[in-house]
Amino acid sequence: MTGPPLQTAAESQQKPLSILSLSRKEFSAITDLARREFGVELGPGKEQLVAARLGKLMRRLHFSSFREFYDQLQADRSGGYLVQLIDSLTTNHTSFFREQPHFDFLVERIFARREADRPLRIWSAACSSGEEPYTIALVAQEYFAARAASLPTILASDISTHALDIARKGTYPANRLQQSFAPWLRKHLLRGEGRWEGWFRMRPEIMSMIEFRRVNLIESFPDLGRFDVIFCRNVMIYFSHETQSRLIQRFANTLNPGGYLFVGHSETLTGMQHGLEHIQPAIYRKRGIRK
Ligand SMILES: C[S@@+](CC[C@H](N)C(=O)[O-])C[C@H]1O[C@@H](n2cnc3c(N)ncnc32)[C@H](O)[C@@H]1O
Known part of the structure; x- marks a missing residue:
């Protein structure tokens, strides 16, 4: 999996994940990946949603910075991290007899x-x-x-x-x-x-x-x-x-x-x-x- 460079070393200061804020480059890196891998469009206006869900996922997986998470996502040949990313970004809302x-x-x-x-x-x-x-x-x-x-x-x-x-x-x-x-x-x-x-x-x-x-x-x-x-x-x-x-x-x-x-x-x-x-x-x- 390849992707754009996200941050310079100077930019890559660790952010407290409870208030994960994504730079424009980081947001595009994730939205490009989502479009390429599972067709889901996370366009402008979805920044907060993506940041909140990603923050939660990174906390659960014990990543302390976006850079670290994204590098791992790229390096992981098993696709396991990608699956977890998909799970966290897509909406699973459903119900019995929906649209009866x-x-x-x-x-x-x-x-x-x-x-x-x-x-x-x-x-x-x-x-x-x-x-x-x-x-x-x-x-x-x-x-x-x-x-x-x-x-x-x-x-x-x-x-x-x-x-x-x-x-x-x-x-x-x-x-x-x-x-x-x-x-x-x-x-x-x-x-x-x-x-x-x-x-x-x-x-x-x-x-x-x-x-x-x-x-x-x-x-x-x-x-x-x-x-x-x-x-x-x-x-x-x-x-x-x-x-x-x-x-x-x-x-x-x-x-x-x-x-x-x-x-x-x-x-x-x-x-x-x-x-x-x-x-x-x-x-x-x-x-x-x-x-
Ligand atoms: C909102 S739910 C819809 C569930 C059910 N069809 C309904 O109408 O209640 C959308 C589902 O689409 C799945 N999904 C998203 N992208 C997908 C893709 N590229 N291929 C297969 N399923 C996908 C999500 O995981 C999620 O479970």
Whole structure:
């Protein structure tokens, strides 16, 4: 990994990390790295956010100056520091049933209208700590189990190893259960006892529907196969228009004919070449019928 020289020796005075202040060069070094490695744009106006998150990370890793941290980041061939940088700079905010109309559409228009009893393949790209793929699995289990039909298989991916670790555990504190869906979720989840009082856990049959993997969306996809449904919500907002365009094109190529792409409600594919049909807000479909 290469980067611009950050400071002269005279400039490189150590700063107390509790009030980490980044020079313009240091800020650009980090934002260039974030753009290059994981596509995330941290433009002007994000200086304080970046400084605060970086300060916290450097404290945790026991670095006493930005220079020291950045040198280590460059020297580290394992990519371990880069992963931790990504984890600290990206936002993992998510919730069960986030943007609920998408889950209504999934059940009423995709599950209910599927042609044959073959298992659907669904990808939750940028799944964060797992609430999105578990919501998909839970509504799918309710729908298909009642009809004795095959359950979908779900791939859930993210760039953040920390978020994926939480997702793989499938265990959430009660305050993570979305208020309006809490009774429904409580009914479907296992309730913790003893020292797990106040926690809820996914049932094994729900967990077994999902495979978790680390995938960086700005790199070419590993061999993931084709999907009937892709959720890629609330991550493209961090990417440049060009990065978004390339990603959407790759999603379009990865969908089966007739497959659906869901994006976040504040994201749009306007101005991009993708060949997908706009169905309703934040939902797109690839033309054709799967044989
Ligand atoms: C705000 S969360 C969205 C979670 C979920 N899709 C939702 O809508 O609730 C954004 C996620 O995108 C992930 N992310 C950021 N850059 C990424 C990249 N280049 N490749 C894959 N995931 C990325 C972050 O780690 C974070 O978990």
